[in-house]
Amino acid sequence: MQRTVKSILVLGAGSFGSCLADHLGDSDHHVYLWSRSKEFCDHFNQHYRSIHQLKDHQFSTHITAVGPQFPSQSLIDKIDILLFAIPTEGVRSNLAALKPLLNFERLPLLIFVNKGIEASTQCMTLEIIADELGPGVAKAATFLSGPSFAKEIVRRQPTSVAIASLTLERAQKAAEVFHQPWFRCYTSDDPIGVELAGAMKNVYAIVAGAAEGLGFENNTRASLITRALSEMTRVGKAYGANPLTYLGLAGVGDLILTCSSPLSRNYTVGKRLAAGEKIDDILKTLGSVAEGVATSKALKSVIEDLELDLPIANSVRRADDFSVAFVYTGKDVKERAQWLMSLPSVPELDLPENELSEPVRRLRAKLGM
Structure with missing residues (x-):
């Protein structure tokens, strides 16, 4: 499969966000990993190691940690893919912060990997996206899910996931970004x-x-x-x-x-x-x-x-x-x-x-x- 190098911003430097950033960096993409912790960013950029989860893992040198401020307009402008690895309870506020920075005429591919329902509203992420960014963006958003522990992904244990979107073409594009011999992606048109x-x-x-x-x-x-x-x-x-x-x-x-x-x-x-x-x-x-x-x-x-x-x-x-x-x-x-x-x-x-x-x-x- 011919692979095009992408610029990818991963929002959330927890275990799953970090392991996916490592996977994408190891696939030769240019990856930015956003964290609210200055200590994390400084340590990661110097040693390519985390101070939180997965501390024993040596991360890809194709990753740059950014933060603790929210990503800048200049960074968002050059991003091809936005990957949300933020707990569901924080998705709405981060989408609200992101909205004024987005070019809706040239939206990046949006990939969500959180797994939850918003407690105060009973909304799924698909609904939160529609609320904050509109129904067109929600229909084009993609969702990655499946049996995938972070500790095994970074060790390149064979892993398979589903990637779903109401726009199947978008699910296929996300699958192409992630797909590797150790990380197999199946597409779905059933994000709900x-x-x-x-x-x-x-x-x-x-x-x-x-x-x-x-x-x-x-x-x-x-x-x-x-x-x-x-x-x-x-x-x-x-x-x-x-x-x-x-x-x-x-x-x-x-x-x-x-x-x-x-x-x-x-x-x-x-x-x-x-x-x-x-x-x-x-x-x-x-x-x-x-x-x-x-x-x-x-x-x-x-x-x-x-x-x-x-x-x-x-x-x-x-x-x-x-x-x-x-x-x-x-x-x-x-x-x-x-x-x-x-x-x-x-x-x-x-x-x-x-x-x-x-x-x-x-x-x-x-x-x-």
Whole structure:
């Protein structure tokens, strides 16, 4: 494949943003990695090493760290690709800061790798883009998701991901930028399904980690993953997503990974909660963002608006005050497990009808669909 060298700005120097910057730099692209930390930028540009995550990795010399100020107009003007590796809760404010710097007649390719739902609005990233930059930009945006731990990407472990966009040509362009013998990309025209899968699997990973923390083993994990996949598919179907998306990399692939490994931040949160630690202490010492904690709040509202019965997802938060049922009161973990297992028997496969609920009508209106 003939590869054209691109100028790429990665917004967010956490573990995933850094590992993708390294992957792209190692593919001979010119990469700028933005961080709010002056200490990070100075150290990285001198040593090509991070002071935060992936500290033992020697990064590509094709990367230049920029910051702590927001990227300048002159830098934005020469960028071909903007990659957003910012937690979902920070996407809106950063898009607002970026908007006056963009040339809408020559927009860079926008790639988003965050996996979450905005807690205060119940918006997916696709909706946030439409709010801040307009429906045309949202339709052209691309979303990368799939089973991909940062620590393994930087070691060039074979990895496959899905890249989705409502404009399939854009998804293909993003795939060409990332595609390498060790990093295989599959394209999709279902960003709604891909986004929902990536957001929801983080919530289920907390539950899976808690199950292991309680001493439950392989039967339990397999049951949780399978039923979680069913719940994810039902939400996707209600939004008009393709149910087959959930059998792919962004669905079952990422779900299996995050529900089975201590490298998963959300899984680690659940396991530590089951051991009796408090959520505030866990988040302070985790070292990076576990998006499932914030997403669980938004997901609770989404489930209620869709009028779906999703017992595993519903077990994570109480309906009254959105406090996490066993995340903020560790004593409830075993009680919740017993509650789930005592539910009555129901049909295993049951997809909802495609009736336009309020979240779906809102999304379609924002996208002009």
